[in-house]
Amino acid sequence: MGKALRNILLGFLACIIILPIIMVIFASLKSNYELARSLAPILSDTGGMIHWYIFPGYPTIQHFRKLLLETPQFFIVFWNSVKIVFFILAGQLVIAMPAAWGFARMKSRAARLLFMLYIILMLMPFQVTMLSSYLVLNKMHIINTHLAVILPAVFSTFPVFLIYRGFTNIPISIIEAAKVDGAGEFRIFIKIGIPMASSGIISAFVLGFLEYWNLVEQPLAFLKEKRLWPLSLYLPEIDLAQAGMAFAASVVTLLPAVFVFIMGQDYLEKGIIASAIKE
Amino acid sequence: MKRKVKSWLKEGKWIFFLPSITGVSIFILLPLADVIKRSFYTAVTGEFTGIDNYVELFQNQAFLLAVKNTLRFTGFCLPILLGLSFAVSIMLSRLKQVQLFKSVYLFPLAVPTATVVLIWKMFFLKQGIINSLLNQWGMNAVDFMGTKAAFWVLVFSYVWKNLGYTVILWLSGILSISDSLLEAARVDGANERQYIMRILLPNLKPTLYTITVLSFLNSFKVFREAYLVAGSYPHESMYLLQHLFNNWFTNLEFDKMAAGSVCIAIVLFLGIVLLQYLWDKKE
Numbered sequence: 001m002g003k004a005l006r007n008i009l010l011g012f013l014a015c016i017i018i019l020p021i022i023m024v025i026f027a028s029l030k031s032n033y034e035l036a037r038s039l040a041p042i043l044s045d046t047g048g049m050i051h052w053y054i055f056p057g058y059p060t061i062q063h064f065r066k067l068l069l070e071t072p073q074f075f076i077v078f079w080n081s082v083k084i085v086f087f088i089l090a091g092q093l094v095i096a097m098p099a100a101w102g103f104a105r106m107k108s109r110a111a112r113l114l115f116m117l118y119i120i121l122m123l124m125p126f127q128v129t130m131l132s133s134y135l136v137l138n139k140m141h142i143i144n145t146h147l148a149v150i151l152p153a154v155f156s157t158f159p160v161f162l163i164y165r166g167f168t169n170i171p172i173s174i175i176e177a178a179k180v181d182g183a184g185e186f187r188i189f190i191k192i193g194i195p196m197a198s199s200g201i202i203s204a205f206v207l208g209f210l211e212y213w214n215l216v217e218q219p220l221a222f223l224k225e226k227r228l229w230p231l232s233l234y235l236p237e238i239d240l241a242q243a244g245m246a247f248a249a250s251v252v253t254l255l256p257a258v259f260v261f262i263m264g265q266d267y268l269e270k271g272i273i274a275s276a277i278k279e
Numbered sequence: 280m281k282r283k284v285k286s287w288l289k290e291g292k293w294i295f296f297l298p299s300i301t302g303v304s305i306f307i308l309l310p311l312a313d314v315i316k317r318s319f320y321t322a323v324t325g326e327f328t329g330i331d332n333y334v335e336l337f338q339n340q341a342f343l344l345a346v347k348n349t350l351r352f353t354g355f356c357l358p359i360l361l362g363l364s365f366a367v368s369i370m371l372s373r374l375k376q377v378q379l380f381k382s383v384y385l386f387p388l389a390v391p392t393a394t395v396v397l398i399w400k401m402f403f404l405k406q407g408i409i410n411s412l413l414n415q416w417g418m419n420a421v422d423f424m425g426t427k428a429a430f431w432v433l434v435f436s437y438v439w440k441n442l443g444y445t446v447i448l449w450l451s452g453i454l455s456i457s458d459s460l461l462e463a464a465r466v467d468g469a470n471e472r473q474y475i476m477r478i479l480l481p482n483l484k485p486t487l488y489t490i491t492v493l494s495f496l497n498s499f500k501v502f503r504e505a506y507l508v509a510g511s512y513p514h515e516s517m518y519l520l521q522h523l524f525n526n527w528f529t530n531l532e533f534d535k536m537a538a539g540s541v542c543i544a545i546v547l548f549l550g551i552v553l554l555q556y557l558w559d560k561k562e
Contacts, residue, residue: 006370013367014383017439018399021390027401052401052408095299102295114300121307123492123547127500127524128540131533132310132317155302183292193398214392216503217521221528235393236507240400250394261389265382272444273451 021254023054029245031057035243046153063248073227073234074249081230084149084219085212089205091154097201099160101189103165115164118157126217134221148222149230153212159204165274166200167193203271206264213257311544317537332538339535344515345523346370349428352519356434361487364442368449369475377450385443395436396507403432424509430516437501444497445490452486453479486553494517495550 027035034057042052067074103115137148170193178188194201214232224231226237231253238246261268321328336342367384371377387395402408403423410420423432456479464474502521507514511526512518520543527536 006373010367010370010374010380014380017387017442018383020294020402021386021394024394024398045496048410050401050406052411095302099296099299102292102299105292105295114296118303120548120551121303123496124307124311124544125521125547127521129310129314130524130528130546131536131540132313133306134528135313136305136310151302152306154416155299155306157303160299160384181308183296189295210389212559214503216392216506217525220506220525232391232393235391236396246397248500250391250397253391254389254394257389257391261386265385268385269381272447 023052024247024250024254026054026056028244028251029061030058030085030244030247031058031062032244034058035247039240039243063244064252067245067248067252071245072253076227077229077231077234078123078147078252080228081213081232084146084230085209087146087150088153088212089208091150092159092204092208095154096156096159096204097163097194098189100163101166101167101193103144103160104170105185106233118160122157130217130221137222143222144224146223146228149215149218153215153218157207159208162204162207162271162274163197165203166197169200170196177207199267199270199275202264202272203267203269206260207271209260209264210257213253314537314544317533318437318541320534322532322534328534329516333542336535336538336542341518341523341526342535342539345518345520348516348518349520352430352433352501352517353495355493356437356498357491359434359440360441360445361490363438363444364490365449367442368446368453369479371446371450372453381443381450383443384446387398387440388443390440392503392507395440395504399432399436399504399508425514427514427516429514433501433505433517436504440501441494441497445494448486448490448493449483452483456482471529488557489515492551492554 030038038050038052096140103111103118133152134143137143137152142148142151174192174196175188178192215230216232219228219230219233226234231249233245235249235253238249240246316334319327319329321332371380374380400407404410405420405422405425407423409423413420420426423429460478461474461481464478469477499521502519505517505519506522506525509517511522511529513522520539524536524539527533527539
């Protein structure tokens, strides 16, 4: 295959992938008038087709102003999302990281079997235990609170698996040396384990952020009141009649994820690769 | 035995995963056990019914449809994703400046589902952008969301979202194959096709297994897009098991739901064990 042809193919694919996102960003800058005119066939069902121009004719930030300054509901759901993601990741830091260390350090058969169980649980789709999780959370009286979404996610076994990879790569000689110097297991974990496995830990959190910023199933099943919803459920509620708002809200939702994506790009790749190495 | 346990306890490493195991037991294992129990009892009165729930499940039209669609979906999207991403990563492995491409291909991973849904609507509605283009080129418009085309929109969305992830996995596999093998093949005068078929593919078998498992898992997540675009009852070609479970959940049909959950769990478990076995055999 010719070099030129290959580059064209790769470039074409890149365009297809990125184009929709660019369109949303430009659409958020279009004026109400322009959006109403292009979307008229969808909104009023007059039979025509939409005429869509990628670039805004008269760029405006009116939707962002309206969304950020005059839409208190948006703030509520935005902070709901931030709160949920923050507490899930913080909880995983405290729970999953030590667990991963335990699994990396214990070589007994029982520990192996338990780890195998963790892998299988990590692969179970949410719907399998949805009903019984609901009943358990209901017994704990936390249905319809953010805890109902946060707590089960904190104990997800996926981050344990990812972080475990990083810990197993630490040369045993270093740990033995620390032991000889009289360091206890906890000290070794804090002083050697965490710093040496930091890239694996960060990658687990980058992947985690992208996952939990997007929660749909869990809040849908466990949160009844809309004021508790995260962005990912609130956004589709804005219909196309308010297209400007919908696009602007999409862009605002996109920004934190893109920020994390760009900052964590190297770690993200490492995390993806780590997720694949077989046990 | 007793001494072993004692020294095990004294060593204290188990404390590290005690919090995790406690939580996992409460939030995952306990619900799982409860699901298994419920699958043998009636939903309302709680009487033991043996395997009645399972019998009813396999006569349930909605369940059969959802199973068929889910299998069909995985059957199409896995080969498409795996094939496309493999071709892309072979092309990328020859480039020097791969970083930019990798970033672009990975980018959809960062795009929130809700944004994806908005894009879908713009492109695939009856009066949407694609139909508008088709119209200009003198072709008939397609009702993407209301016909069997809905299924393909879902497949497209899945491939769009997961291509980058899979390309990264393939690339890491391809780059781990030593250069000396590549050199040897070149010296022996192997052409492109022979190189791919005889050297790359056999060496990438372990990678293929992992990618299959992960892509399969990620295929469950298309429910998010499907649900947010089309709600609880989309066109029947994209009515997936997740839709069905969600609807059972809303309608409180717990008996069928529990039986269905157990079946899915068993199938997944067997699948994982089988893949693990194949893996070990190949290595």
